Amino acid sequence: MESGRRISDPFKPFAAEAHHGDVKISNRRWFPEKGAFILPAAMSDLIGSRSGLPRKINYSSYSPAIMIKLDADVLRVNAKLPWPVFDAAGRLLLNEGEIIPSEHALQILLERGLYRQQTAEELRQQAIKPEDRPVPFDTINEYIPRLQQINVGLKQARDGIAERVGKLAREIQQLCELDSDAALGAIHLGQDFAYSHRHQVHTAILCEIFGRTLGYSPGRRESLVAASLTANIAMLELQDKLHTQKEPLNEDQLREIREHPCNSEKILSAAGVTDLLWLQIVRQHHERIDGTGYCEGLLGDVIIEEAKLLALADIYSAMVSPRAYRSEMQAKEVLREMFLARSKIVDERLCMVFIKEMGIYPPGSFVRLVNGEVAVVIRRGKDATSPLVSSVLSPRGGLYIKPLRRDTSRKEYAIKEFCAMEKGLKLNLSVIWGYSELAL
Numbered sequence: 275m276e277s278g279r280r281i282s283d284p285f286k287p288f289a290a291e292a293h294h295g296d297v298k299i300s301n302r303r304w305f306p307e308k309g310a311f312i313l314p315a316a317m318s319d320l321i322g323s324r325s326g327l328p329r330k331i332n333y334s335s336y337s338p339a340i341m342i343k344l345d346a347d348v349l350r351v352n353a354k355l356p357w358p359v360f361d362a363a364g365r366l367l368l369n370e371g372e373i374i375p376s377e378h379a380l381q382i383l384l385e386r387g388l389y390r391q392q393t394a395e396e397l398r399q400q401a402i403k404p405e406d407r408p409v410p411f412d413t414i415n416e417y418i419p420r421l422q423q424i425n426v427g428l429k430q431a432r433d434g435i436a437e438r439v440g441k442l443a444r445e446i447q448q449l450c451e452l453d454s455d456a457a458l459g460a461i462h463l464g465q466d467f468a469y470s471h472r473h474q475v476h477t478a479i480l481c482e483i484f485g486r487t488l489g490y491s492p493g494r495r496e497s498l499v500a501a502s503l504t505a506n507i508a509m510l511e512l513q514d515k516l517h518t519q520k521e522p523l524n525e526d527q528l529r530e531i532r533e534h535p536c537n538s539e540k541i542l543s544a545a546g547v548t549d550l551l552w553l554q555i556v557r558q559h560h561e562r563i564d565g566t567g568y569c570e571g572l573l574g575d576v577i578i579e580e581a582k583l584l585a586l587a588d589i590y591s592a593m594v595s596p597r598a599y600r601s602e603m604q605a606k607e608v609l610r611e612m613f614l615a616r617s618k619i620v621d622e623r624l625c626m627v628f629i630k631e632m633g634i635y636p637p638g639s640f641v642r643l644v645n646g647e648v649a650v651v652i653r654r655g656k657d658a659t660s661p662l663v664s665s666v667l668s669p670r671g672g673l674y675i676k677p678l679r680r681d682t683s684r685k686e687y688a689i690k691e692f693c694a695m696e697k698g699l700k701l702n703l704s705v706i707w708g709y710s711e712l713a714l
Protein backbone atom coordinates (compact mmCIF):
# COMPACT_ATOMS: atom_id res chain seq x y z
CA MET A 275 0.00 0.00 0.00
CA GLU A 276 2.25 2.72 -1.21
CA SER A 277 -0.34 5.48 -1.75
CA GLY A 278 -3.60 6.87 -0.35
CA ARG A 279 -5.23 6.40 -3.77
CA ARG A 280 -5.32 2.64 -3.31
CA ILE A 281 -7.37 2.85 -0.14
CA SER A 282 -10.39 4.45 -1.79
CA ASP A 283 -13.66 2.52 -1.93
CA PRO A 284 -14.06 -0.31 -0.94
CA PHE A 285 -11.01 -0.04 1.30
CA LYS A 286 -11.69 3.34 2.81
CA PRO A 287 -10.67 3.86 6.44
CA PHE A 288 -13.19 2.54 8.90
CA ALA A 289 -13.73 1.31 12.39
CA ALA A 290 -16.63 -1.08 12.58
CA GLU A 291 -18.00 -3.32 15.25
CA ALA A 292 -20.45 -6.14 15.16
CA HIS A 293 -21.38 -8.70 17.72
CA HIS A 294 -22.68 -12.16 16.98
CA GLY A 295 -23.41 -14.08 20.13
CA ASP A 296 -20.40 -13.92 22.38
CA VAL A 297 -17.79 -13.26 19.68
CA LYS A 298 -16.73 -9.81 18.58
CA ILE A 299 -16.37 -10.00 14.81
CA SER A 300 -14.64 -6.87 13.71
CA ASN A 301 -13.06 -3.85 15.26
CA ARG A 302 -10.11 -2.72 13.25
CA ARG A 303 -8.72 0.61 12.24
CA TRP A 304 -6.77 1.91 9.32
CA PHE A 305 -3.43 3.37 10.37
CA PRO A 306 -2.08 5.26 7.34
CA GLU A 307 1.29 5.77 8.93
CA LYS A 308 1.73 2.01 9.28
CA GLY A 309 0.15 1.18 5.91
CA ALA A 310 -1.89 -1.59 7.48
CA PHE A 311 -4.99 -2.61 9.31
CA ILE A 312 -4.58 -3.28 13.01
CA LEU A 313 -6.18 -6.47 14.26
CA PRO A 314 -7.26 -6.14 17.88
CA ALA A 315 -6.97 -9.12 20.19
CA ALA A 316 -10.60 -10.27 19.94
CA MET A 317 -10.42 -10.42 16.15
CA SER A 318 -7.01 -12.03 16.27
CA ASP A 319 -8.38 -14.78 18.46
CA LEU A 320 -11.23 -15.33 16.05
CA ILE A 321 -9.06 -15.60 12.97
CA GLY A 322 -6.08 -17.37 14.42
CA SER A 323 -3.53 -14.56 14.64
CA ARG A 324 -1.39 -14.61 17.74
CA SER A 325 0.78 -11.58 17.10
CA GLY A 326 -1.69 -8.67 16.98
CA LEU A 327 0.89 -6.90 14.81
CA PRO A 328 -0.09 -4.82 11.79
CA ARG A 329 -0.34 -6.79 8.59
CA LYS A 330 0.29 -5.63 5.07
CA ILE A 331 -2.51 -6.34 2.65
CA ASN A 332 -1.70 -7.15 -0.94
CA TYR A 333 -4.41 -5.96 -3.30
CA SER A 334 -2.36 -6.17 -6.44
CA SER A 335 -3.98 -9.27 -7.94
CA TYR A 336 -7.58 -8.36 -7.09
CA SER A 337 -10.15 -6.43 -9.02
CA PRO A 338 -11.41 -3.42 -7.06
CA ALA A 339 -15.04 -3.71 -8.16
CA ILE A 340 -16.43 -7.22 -8.57
CA MET A 341 -17.37 -9.08 -5.39
CA ILE A 342 -18.32 -12.75 -5.24
CA LYS A 343 -20.47 -14.06 -2.40
CA LEU A 344 -18.88 -17.01 -0.65
CA ASP A 345 -20.74 -20.02 0.63
CA ALA A 346 -19.74 -22.79 2.98
CA ASP A 347 -18.50 -25.03 0.16
CA VAL A 348 -15.46 -22.89 -0.54
CA LEU A 349 -14.46 -22.07 3.03
CA ARG A 350 -12.49 -24.45 5.16
CA VAL A 351 -11.75 -24.37 8.85
CA ASN A 352 -8.05 -24.26 9.82
CA ALA A 353 -6.89 -23.66 6.25
CA LYS A 354 -5.22 -20.49 5.00
CA LEU A 355 -7.63 -18.23 3.11
CA PRO A 356 -6.51 -17.93 -0.53
CA TRP A 357 -7.90 -14.38 -0.75
CA PRO A 358 -8.99 -11.55 1.57
CA VAL A 359 -12.68 -11.73 2.53
CA PHE A 360 -15.04 -8.79 3.00
CA ASP A 361 -18.51 -8.12 4.33
CA ALA A 362 -21.38 -6.90 2.14
CA ALA A 363 -20.26 -3.30 2.58
CA GLY A 364 -16.80 -4.11 1.26
CA ARG A 365 -15.10 -3.95 4.65
CA LEU A 366 -12.18 -6.27 5.12
CA LEU A 367 -12.86 -9.06 7.60
CA LEU A 368 -9.95 -11.42 7.07
CA ASN A 369 -6.78 -11.09 5.11
CA GLU A 370 -5.34 -13.57 2.62
CA GLY A 371 -3.46 -16.32 4.47
CA GLU A 372 -5.40 -15.95 7.70
CA ILE A 373 -7.24 -18.86 9.25
CA ILE A 374 -10.81 -19.48 10.36
CA PRO A 375 -10.09 -21.46 13.52
CA SER A 376 -13.36 -23.27 14.19
CA GLU A 377 -16.74 -24.25 12.80
CA HIS A 378 -18.27 -21.81 15.27
CA ALA A 379 -16.25 -18.92 13.85
CA LEU A 380 -17.10 -20.01 10.31
CA GLN A 381 -20.82 -20.05 11.07
CA ILE A 382 -20.62 -16.55 12.53
CA LEU A 383 -18.82 -15.27 9.47
CA LEU A 384 -21.28 -16.95 7.09
CA GLU A 385 -24.21 -15.42 8.94
CA ARG A 386 -22.60 -12.04 8.45
CA GLY A 387 -22.22 -12.68 4.72
CA LEU A 388 -18.79 -13.13 3.20
CA TYR A 389 -17.45 -11.86 -0.11
CA ARG A 390 -14.22 -11.95 -1.99
CA GLN A 391 -12.99 -9.98 -4.93
CA GLN A 392 -12.67 -11.48 -8.35
CA THR A 393 -9.04 -12.15 -9.19
CA ALA A 394 -7.38 -10.86 -12.33
CA GLU A 395 -7.05 -14.48 -13.47
CA GLU A 396 -10.81 -15.03 -13.08
CA LEU A 397 -11.56 -11.90 -15.05
CA ARG A 398 -9.30 -13.23 -17.77
CA GLN A 399 -11.05 -16.62 -17.64
CA GLN A 400 -14.45 -14.89 -17.96
CA ALA A 401 -13.33 -13.34 -21.20
CA ILE A 402 -12.91 -16.88 -22.55
CA LYS A 403 -16.02 -18.45 -24.05
CA PRO A 404 -17.35 -21.42 -21.97
CA GLU A 405 -16.61 -23.84 -24.81
CA ASP A 406 -12.99 -22.63 -24.83
CA ARG A 407 -12.53 -23.05 -21.07
CA PRO A 408 -9.62 -25.40 -20.33
CA VAL A 409 -10.78 -28.81 -19.11
CA PRO A 410 -8.29 -30.10 -16.52
CA PHE A 411 -8.54 -33.74 -17.60
CA ASP A 412 -7.91 -32.92 -21.27
CA THR A 413 -5.04 -30.65 -20.25
CA ILE A 414 -3.42 -33.40 -18.16
CA ASN A 415 -3.73 -35.84 -21.08
CA GLU A 416 -1.99 -33.31 -23.31
CA TYR A 417 0.98 -33.21 -20.94
CA ILE A 418 1.90 -36.84 -21.64
CA PRO A 419 3.16 -36.60 -25.25
CA ARG A 420 5.01 -33.40 -24.29
CA LEU A 421 6.65 -35.23 -21.40
CA GLN A 422 7.70 -38.06 -23.69
CA GLN A 423 9.51 -35.53 -25.89
CA ILE A 424 10.99 -33.77 -22.86
CA ASN A 425 12.32 -37.06 -21.46
CA VAL A 426 14.12 -37.80 -24.74
CA GLY A 427 15.38 -34.23 -24.93
CA LEU A 428 16.80 -34.34 -21.41
CA LYS A 429 18.73 -37.53 -22.09
CA GLN A 430 20.09 -36.05 -25.32
CA ALA A 431 20.83 -32.71 -23.60
CA ARG A 432 18.98 -30.77 -26.32
CA ASP A 433 19.22 -26.98 -26.37
CA GLY A 434 16.52 -25.22 -24.34
CA ILE A 435 15.21 -28.44 -22.79
CA ALA A 436 15.45 -27.14 -19.19
CA GLU A 437 13.27 -24.16 -20.21
CA ARG A 438 10.69 -26.56 -21.68
CA VAL A 439 10.48 -28.37 -18.33
CA GLY A 440 10.07 -25.01 -16.58
CA LYS A 441 7.26 -24.02 -18.95
CA LEU A 442 5.42 -27.29 -18.29
CA ALA A 443 5.92 -26.82 -14.55
CA ARG A 444 4.31 -23.37 -14.71
CA GLU A 445 1.38 -24.76 -16.70
CA ILE A 446 0.84 -27.43 -14.03
CA GLN A 447 0.84 -24.66 -11.43
CA GLN A 448 -1.89 -22.85 -13.40
CA LEU A 449 -3.90 -26.05 -13.74
CA CYS A 450 -3.82 -26.57 -9.97
CA GLU A 451 -4.88 -22.97 -9.43
CA LEU A 452 -7.77 -23.43 -11.86
CA ASP A 453 -9.15 -26.57 -10.18
CA SER A 454 -7.02 -28.38 -7.60
CA ASP A 455 -9.84 -30.81 -6.77
CA ALA A 456 -10.12 -31.95 -10.40
CA ALA A 457 -6.32 -32.32 -10.52
CA LEU A 458 -6.42 -34.51 -7.39
CA GLY A 459 -9.31 -36.48 -8.90
CA ALA A 460 -7.18 -37.20 -11.98
CA ILE A 461 -4.51 -38.73 -9.73
CA HIS A 462 -6.98 -41.27 -8.35
CA LEU A 463 -8.96 -41.95 -11.52
CA GLY A 464 -6.68 -41.17 -14.46
CA GLN A 465 -4.87 -44.45 -15.01
CA ASP A 466 -4.35 -44.19 -18.78
CA PHE A 467 -0.84 -43.90 -20.25
CA ALA A 468 2.39 -45.54 -19.14
CA TYR A 469 2.93 -45.55 -15.39
CA SER A 470 6.20 -43.63 -15.52
CA HIS A 471 4.62 -40.70 -17.38
CA ARG A 472 1.49 -40.37 -15.32
CA HIS A 473 3.59 -40.75 -12.15
CA GLN A 474 5.65 -37.75 -13.28
CA VAL A 475 2.50 -35.63 -13.69
CA HIS A 476 0.77 -36.90 -10.55
CA THR A 477 3.71 -36.19 -8.24
CA ALA A 478 4.03 -32.74 -9.82
CA ILE A 479 0.36 -31.98 -9.11
CA LEU A 480 0.65 -33.19 -5.50
CA CYS A 481 3.81 -31.15 -4.91
CA GLU A 482 2.24 -27.98 -6.35
CA ILE A 483 -0.90 -28.33 -4.22
CA PHE A 484 0.97 -29.10 -1.00
CA GLY A 485 3.70 -26.56 -1.69
CA ARG A 486 0.94 -23.97 -1.92
CA THR A 487 -0.59 -25.23 1.35
CA LEU A 488 2.80 -24.87 3.02
CA GLY A 489 3.07 -21.28 1.80
CA TYR A 490 5.92 -21.80 -0.69
CA SER A 491 6.48 -18.95 -3.15
CA PRO A 492 5.58 -19.59 -6.84
CA GLY A 493 9.29 -19.75 -7.74
CA ARG A 494 10.05 -22.29 -5.02
CA ARG A 495 7.07 -24.37 -6.15
CA GLU A 496 8.22 -24.18 -9.77
CA SER A 497 11.57 -25.73 -8.78
CA LEU A 498 9.70 -28.40 -6.82
CA VAL A 499 7.31 -29.20 -9.68
CA ALA A 500 10.19 -29.31 -12.19
CA ALA A 501 12.03 -31.70 -9.87
CA SER A 502 8.90 -33.89 -9.58
CA LEU A 503 8.68 -34.11 -13.37
CA THR A 504 12.31 -35.16 -13.76
CA ALA A 505 13.37 -36.99 -10.56
CA ASN A 506 13.22 -40.44 -12.16
CA ILE A 507 14.65 -39.50 -15.55
CA ALA A 508 17.47 -42.03 -15.03
CA MET A 509 15.12 -45.01 -14.56
CA LEU A 510 11.90 -44.40 -16.55
CA GLU A 511 12.19 -47.65 -18.54
CA LEU A 512 12.89 -49.69 -15.40
CA GLN A 513 9.98 -47.96 -13.66
CA ASP A 514 7.55 -49.17 -16.36
CA LYS A 515 9.06 -52.68 -16.27
CA LEU A 516 8.71 -52.89 -12.49
CA HIS A 517 5.11 -51.72 -12.70
CA THR A 518 4.18 -55.01 -14.37
CA GLN A 519 6.90 -57.26 -12.90
CA LYS A 520 5.70 -59.89 -10.45
CA GLU A 521 9.14 -61.37 -9.67
CA PRO A 522 11.41 -59.94 -6.95
CA LEU A 523 14.00 -57.32 -7.97
CA ASN A 524 17.31 -58.67 -9.26
CA GLU A 525 20.73 -57.27 -8.30
CA ASP A 526 21.05 -54.99 -11.35
CA GLN A 527 17.59 -53.55 -10.82
CA LEU A 528 18.31 -52.90 -7.15
CA ARG A 529 21.51 -51.06 -8.01
CA GLU A 530 19.80 -48.98 -10.71
CA ILE A 531 17.07 -47.99 -8.25
CA ARG A 532 19.50 -47.00 -5.52
CA GLU A 533 21.61 -44.95 -7.90
CA HIS A 534 18.80 -43.25 -9.85
CA PRO A 535 18.51 -40.03 -7.76
CA CYS A 536 22.19 -39.23 -8.30
CA ASN A 537 22.10 -40.37 -11.93
CA SER A 538 18.99 -38.24 -12.59
CA GLU A 539 20.79 -35.22 -11.14
CA LYS A 540 23.74 -35.86 -13.49
CA ILE A 541 21.46 -36.11 -16.55
CA LEU A 542 19.73 -32.86 -15.60
CA SER A 543 23.02 -31.02 -15.04
CA ALA A 544 24.30 -32.23 -18.40
CA ALA A 545 21.04 -31.03 -20.01
CA GLY A 546 21.61 -27.50 -18.76
CA VAL A 547 19.60 -27.41 -15.53
CA THR A 548 21.29 -24.82 -13.29
CA ASP A 549 18.56 -24.39 -10.65
CA LEU A 550 20.34 -25.70 -7.53
CA LEU A 551 17.09 -26.28 -5.62
CA TRP A 552 15.67 -28.37 -8.47
CA LEU A 553 18.86 -30.47 -8.59
CA GLN A 554 19.03 -30.90 -4.82
CA ILE A 555 15.41 -32.07 -4.60
CA VAL A 556 16.08 -34.68 -7.30
CA ARG A 557 19.23 -35.89 -5.53
CA GLN A 558 17.49 -36.24 -2.16
CA HIS A 559 14.02 -37.47 -3.15
CA HIS A 560 14.60 -41.02 -1.85
CA GLU A 561 16.36 -40.08 1.37
CA ARG A 562 14.50 -41.13 4.53
CA ILE A 563 14.64 -39.32 7.86
CA ASP A 564 15.86 -42.44 9.68
CA GLY A 565 18.86 -42.65 7.33
CA THR A 566 17.67 -45.75 5.45
CA GLY A 567 17.19 -43.90 2.16
CA TYR A 568 19.49 -43.45 -0.83
CA CYS A 569 21.66 -42.42 -2.58
CA GLU A 570 23.54 -40.81 0.35
CA GLY A 571 21.73 -42.12 3.45
CA LEU A 572 21.09 -38.62 4.82
CA LEU A 573 19.40 -38.18 8.19
CA GLY A 574 16.51 -36.02 9.45
CA ASP A 575 16.95 -32.29 9.02
CA VAL A 576 19.89 -32.65 6.65
CA ILE A 577 17.30 -33.58 4.01
CA ILE A 578 15.68 -30.46 2.58
CA GLU A 579 11.94 -30.03 3.13
CA GLU A 580 11.10 -29.94 -0.59
CA ALA A 581 12.73 -33.37 -1.07
CA LYS A 582 10.71 -34.74 1.85
CA LEU A 583 7.54 -33.40 0.24
CA LEU A 584 8.39 -35.03 -3.09
CA ALA A 585 9.07 -38.29 -1.22
CA LEU A 586 5.54 -38.16 0.24
CA ALA A 587 4.00 -37.37 -3.15
CA ASP A 588 6.04 -40.20 -4.70
CA ILE A 589 4.83 -42.73 -2.12
CA TYR A 590 1.22 -41.60 -2.38
CA SER A 591 1.10 -41.59 -6.18
CA ALA A 592 2.72 -45.04 -6.37
CA MET A 593 0.38 -46.59 -3.82
CA VAL A 594 -2.89 -45.36 -5.39
CA SER A 595 -1.80 -46.82 -8.73
CA PRO A 596 -2.63 -50.47 -9.52
CA ARG A 597 0.26 -52.91 -10.08
CA ALA A 598 0.48 -56.25 -11.84
CA TYR A 599 0.55 -57.99 -8.47
CA ARG A 600 -2.12 -55.92 -6.68
CA SER A 601 -5.12 -53.65 -7.26
CA GLU A 602 -4.82 -49.94 -6.57
CA MET A 603 -5.04 -49.06 -2.90
CA GLN A 604 -7.84 -46.76 -1.82
CA ALA A 605 -6.79 -43.27 -0.76
CA LYS A 606 -8.01 -44.02 2.77
CA GLU A 607 -5.67 -47.02 3.06
CA VAL A 608 -2.72 -45.08 1.65
CA LEU A 609 -3.23 -42.18 4.05
CA ARG A 610 -3.45 -44.67 6.92
CA GLU A 611 -0.16 -46.27 5.85
CA MET A 612 1.43 -42.85 5.66
CA PHE A 613 0.11 -42.01 9.12
CA LEU A 614 1.67 -45.19 10.52
CA ALA A 615 4.98 -44.39 8.83
CA ARG A 616 5.08 -40.80 10.10
CA SER A 617 8.24 -39.92 12.01
CA LYS A 618 9.89 -43.20 10.92
CA ILE A 619 10.64 -42.74 7.24
CA VAL A 620 8.65 -39.61 6.38
CA ASP A 621 8.62 -36.20 8.01
CA GLU A 622 5.85 -36.19 10.65
CA ARG A 623 4.80 -32.56 10.24
CA LEU A 624 4.67 -32.75 6.44
CA CYS A 625 2.89 -36.07 6.65
CA MET A 626 0.18 -34.61 8.88
CA VAL A 627 -0.24 -31.58 6.58
CA PHE A 628 -0.57 -33.97 3.65
CA ILE A 629 -3.17 -36.15 5.38
CA LYS A 630 -5.14 -33.16 6.60
CA GLU A 631 -5.17 -31.44 3.21
CA MET A 632 -6.32 -34.61 1.45
CA GLY A 633 -9.13 -35.02 3.98
CA ILE A 634 -10.95 -38.22 4.75
CA TYR A 635 -12.48 -38.35 1.27
CA PRO A 636 -9.98 -37.05 -1.31
CA PRO A 637 -11.40 -36.04 -4.73
CA GLY A 638 -11.63 -39.13 -6.93
CA SER A 639 -12.66 -41.44 -4.06
CA PHE A 640 -15.68 -43.70 -4.55
CA VAL A 641 -18.28 -43.63 -1.77
CA ARG A 642 -21.68 -45.14 -1.10
CA LEU A 643 -24.33 -42.73 0.17
CA VAL A 644 -27.03 -43.53 2.73
CA ASN A 645 -29.59 -43.45 -0.11
CA GLY A 646 -27.74 -46.36 -1.78
CA GLU A 647 -26.14 -44.41 -4.64
CA VAL A 648 -22.46 -44.82 -5.55
CA ALA A 649 -20.74 -41.48 -6.05
CA VAL A 650 -17.38 -39.94 -6.91
CA VAL A 651 -15.98 -37.24 -4.60
CA ILE A 652 -15.43 -34.13 -6.73
CA ARG A 653 -14.75 -31.38 -4.18
CA ARG A 654 -13.42 -31.30 -0.65
CA GLY A 655 -16.23 -29.86 1.47
CA LYS A 656 -16.45 -27.31 4.23
CA ASP A 657 -15.28 -30.01 6.63
CA ALA A 658 -13.44 -33.30 6.26
CA THR A 659 -16.54 -35.51 6.41
CA SER A 660 -18.89 -33.80 3.95
CA PRO A 661 -17.44 -33.42 0.45
CA LEU A 662 -19.40 -32.58 -2.67
CA VAL A 663 -19.96 -35.71 -4.79
CA SER A 664 -21.39 -36.77 -8.15
CA SER A 665 -23.60 -39.85 -7.96
CA VAL A 666 -22.92 -42.16 -10.89
CA LEU A 667 -24.73 -45.39 -9.92
CA SER A 668 -28.32 -45.63 -8.75
CA PRO A 669 -29.21 -47.58 -5.56
CA ARG A 670 -29.97 -50.57 -7.87
CA GLY A 671 -26.56 -50.31 -9.55
CA GLY A 672 -27.65 -48.74 -12.85
CA LEU A 673 -25.41 -46.10 -14.43
CA TYR A 674 -26.95 -42.63 -14.41
CA ILE A 675 -26.92 -41.07 -17.88
CA LYS A 676 -25.95 -37.79 -16.20
CA PRO A 677 -24.29 -37.73 -12.79
CA LEU A 678 -26.27 -36.16 -9.97
CA ARG A 679 -24.55 -33.56 -7.80
CA ARG A 680 -25.00 -34.34 -4.09
CA ASP A 681 -23.99 -32.30 -1.05
CA THR A 682 -23.06 -34.92 1.56
CA SER A 683 -23.51 -32.44 4.42
CA ARG A 684 -27.24 -33.02 3.87
CA LYS A 685 -28.63 -35.91 5.90
CA GLU A 686 -30.29 -37.64 2.94
CA TYR A 687 -27.00 -37.73 0.97
CA ALA A 688 -24.58 -38.44 3.83
CA ILE A 689 -21.70 -40.81 3.10
CA LYS A 690 -22.23 -44.32 4.40
CA GLU A 691 -18.89 -45.89 3.45
CA PHE A 692 -15.98 -45.99 1.05
CA CYS A 693 -16.36 -48.39 -1.84
CA ALA A 694 -14.03 -49.69 -4.53
CA MET A 695 -14.32 -48.49 -8.13
CA GLU A 696 -16.44 -50.96 -10.10
CA LYS A 697 -14.24 -53.08 -12.36
CA GLY A 698 -14.62 -52.12 -16.01
CA LEU A 699 -16.54 -48.93 -15.21
CA LYS A 700 -15.26 -46.24 -17.60
CA LEU A 701 -16.28 -42.76 -16.52
CA ASN A 702 -16.03 -39.44 -18.32
CA LEU A 703 -14.30 -37.30 -15.70
CA SER A 704 -15.15 -34.04 -17.51
CA VAL A 705 -18.86 -34.88 -17.17
CA ILE A 706 -18.51 -35.92 -13.53
CA TRP A 707 -16.76 -32.66 -12.63
CA GLY A 708 -19.28 -30.57 -14.62
CA TYR A 709 -16.93 -29.45 -17.39
CA SER A 710 -19.05 -31.12 -20.04
CA GLU A 711 -22.80 -31.53 -20.52
CA LEU A 712 -22.39 -34.83 -22.36
CA ALA A 713 -23.75 -38.10 -20.91
CA LEU A 714 -21.55 -40.46 -18.90
Ligand SMILES: [Fe+2]
Pocket residue numbers: 505506534559560
Ligand atom coordinates in the same frame (compact mmCIF):
# COMPACT_ATOMS: atom_id res chain seq x y z
FE1 LIG B 1 12.56 -41.84 -7.67
